[in-house]
Amino acid sequence: MDKLIIRAGQPLSGVVKVDGAKNSVLPIMAAALLTHEVCTIHDVPDLSDAAVMDEILCCLGASTAWNKSERTIEICARNANKTDAPYELVSRMRASFLITGPLLARRGYASIPLPGGCAIGARPIELHLKGFAAMGAQIVKEHGFVSLHAQQGLVGAKIYLDFPSVGATENIMMAATLAGGQTIIENCAVEPEIVDLSNFLNSIGADVRGAGTDTIRINGVRELHGAGHTIIPDRVEAGTFMVAAALTGGDITMENIVWDHLKPVTAKLIEAGAVVEQTEHGLRVRRNAGQPLRTVDIKTLPYPGFPTDMQAQFMTLLTIAEGTSIVTETVFENRFMHVGELKRMGADIKIEGRSAIIEGSPGLMGASIRASDLRAGAALVLAGLAAEGTSELSGFYHLERGYCDLVSKLRGLGADLELRP
Ligand code: EPZ
Numbered sequence: 001m002d003k004l005i006i007r008a009g010q011p012l013s014g015v016v017k018v019d020g021a022k023n024s025v026l027p028i029m030a031a032a033l034l035t036h037e038v039c040t041i042h043d044v045p046d047l048s049d050a051a052v053m054d055e056i057l058c059c060l061g062a063s064t065a066w067n068k069s070e071r072t073i074e075i076c077a078r079n080a081n082k083t084d085a086p087y088e089l090v091s092r093m094r095a096s097f098l099i100t101g102p103l104l105a106r107r108g109y110a111s112i113p114l115p116g117g118c119a120i121g122a123r124p125i126e127l128h129l130k131g132f133a134a135m136g137a138q139i140v141k142e143h144g145f146v147s148l149h150a151q152q153g154l155v156g157a158k159i160y161l162d163f164p165s166v167g168a169t170e171n172i173m174m175a176a177t178l179a180g181g182q183t184i185i186e187n188c189a190v191e192p193e194i195v196d197l198s199n200f201l202n203s204i205g206a207d208v209r210g211a212g213t214d215t216i217r218i219n220g221v222r223e224l225h226g227a228g229h230t231i232i233p234d235r236v237e238a239g240t241f242m243v244a245a246a247l248t249g250g251d252i253t254m255e256n257i258v259w260d261h262l263k264p265v266t267a268k269l270i271e272a273g274a275v276v277e278q279t280e281h282g283l284r285v286r287r288n289a290g291q292p293l294r295t296v297d298i299k300t301l302p303y304p305g306f307p308t309d310m311q312a313q314f315m316t317l318l319t320i321a322e323g324t325s326i327v328t329e330t331v332f333e334n335r336f337m338h339v340g341e342l343k344r345m346g347a348d349i350k351i352e353g354r355s356a357i358i359e360g361s362p363g364l365m366g367a368s369i370r371a372s373d374l375r376a377g378a379a380l381v382l383a384g385l386a387a388e389g390t391s392e393l394s395g396f397y398h399l400e401r402g403y404c405d406l407v408s409k410l411r412g413l414g415a416d417l418e419l420r421p
Pocket of ligand 1 (some may be wrong): 022023024026095121122123124125126127128163164165166167191281308309331332333374375402
């Protein structure tokens with residue numbers, strides 16, 4: 001399996017262009033199933049997760065044309081007549097479950113392998129199913145599959161989400177676009193990716209209002225048409241490079257960002273002692289190496305709180321900030337898989353329930369480390385960049401799920417990296 005060799009180097013500096021958001025392109029690719037006309041999606045990052053979603057759409061009978069150098073994909077679901085997705089594909093990516101809402105809405109039936117848990121938690125889907133059931137779907141779970149029937153079509157309903165689940169909000173929103181009547185989703189997720197999906201759905205003829213607030217209203221329509229759409233920038237990729245600048249005492253400008261989407265990370269980086277400023281084309285983060293980092297407490301929350309997808313990366317930063325920092329993970333129940341590996345690099349971290357207590361001090365040491373999941377992997381790459389000596393990271397494939405051209409982008413900023421297949 002591939003190994004990434006990370007040699008501690010200079011502070012990272014330069015300009016990097018942020019790609020389209022993984023967590024936006026996946027639901028929007030699934031939403032293309034809602035129409036038989038062509039949808040053209042721009043700023044599609046070349047990620048292994050997007051490749052899995054592409055494979056699933058083709059398995060269902062859709063035709064796709066992905067121009068990776070142009071970062072554009074065309075999807076036509078005219079012939080997407082299949083309504084069951086294969087286990088070996090779905091099990092590779094939990095977000096595959098996002099095809100359920102579109103299939104149910106367009107075909108009146110879906111049979112999807114129950115997504116298992118993953119490294120960061122059980123990842124249940126009962127809120128998705130609660131929404132589909134409220135809209136009139138009959139649901140049967142058997143032999144590891146969930147089958148959903150709505151042969152008479154879905155009917156608009158009022159749905160309250162016990163937790164503002166991103167995926168459940170997206171799945172229900174997509175299903176409701178073709179339902180009879182109005183669907184109201186209360187206590188829904190308000191992430192920027194929800195707004196991006198809503199904008200795409202409205203561009204193909206849906207009637208979705210309120211995305212970005214805690215209540216979304218969808219008035220069902222008879223059918224939807226094709227359109228073009230550009231994916232919003234990836235706020236987690238941008239946040240990862242922001243941390244890299246603060247961590248290495250460097251100076252990085254990120255282009256193609258949305259300032260508002262990065263407010264929680266920006267606020268915490270400034271608290272930690274970095275300088276963050278808006279530029280003409282994006283955002284610049286710097287910290288002069290002589291200026292010590294300050295301790296910071298982090299608590300992950302649904303948007304607009306501090307993003308759980310940035311928790312691991314920020315923890316790496318706090319391992320070298322002199323003093324005690326506390327990181328509390330409230331969104332997922334097992335998202336501290338990076339702690340053990342950071343400790344092997346010399347970090348002083350104790351886990352107490354949902355919190356990690358970090359006694360920060362300079363002096364991470366290079367080591368052989370293993371990525372357990374996407375964001376833990378990103379945290380370990382950052383740690384290798386700040387450590388003394390050389391680190392060997394195995395499991396780099398996890399990072400290719402969510403970071404496009406990460407090695408070349410980091411090399412372009414001065415990192416000394418070697419990817420060994
Ligand atoms: C999305 O996952 C993102 N993935 C995740 O990004 C992100 O961490 C997460 O939202 C939170 O922001 C994609 O968009 C593809 P949730 P999702 O449903 O939709 C519980 C990354 O690293 N829950 O908001 O699965 C669940 O167990 C990935 O890019 C239920 O209890 O997240 C979790 O504790 C990781 N029942 C919490 O809600 C349900 O029916 C948040 O889950 C659904 C969710």
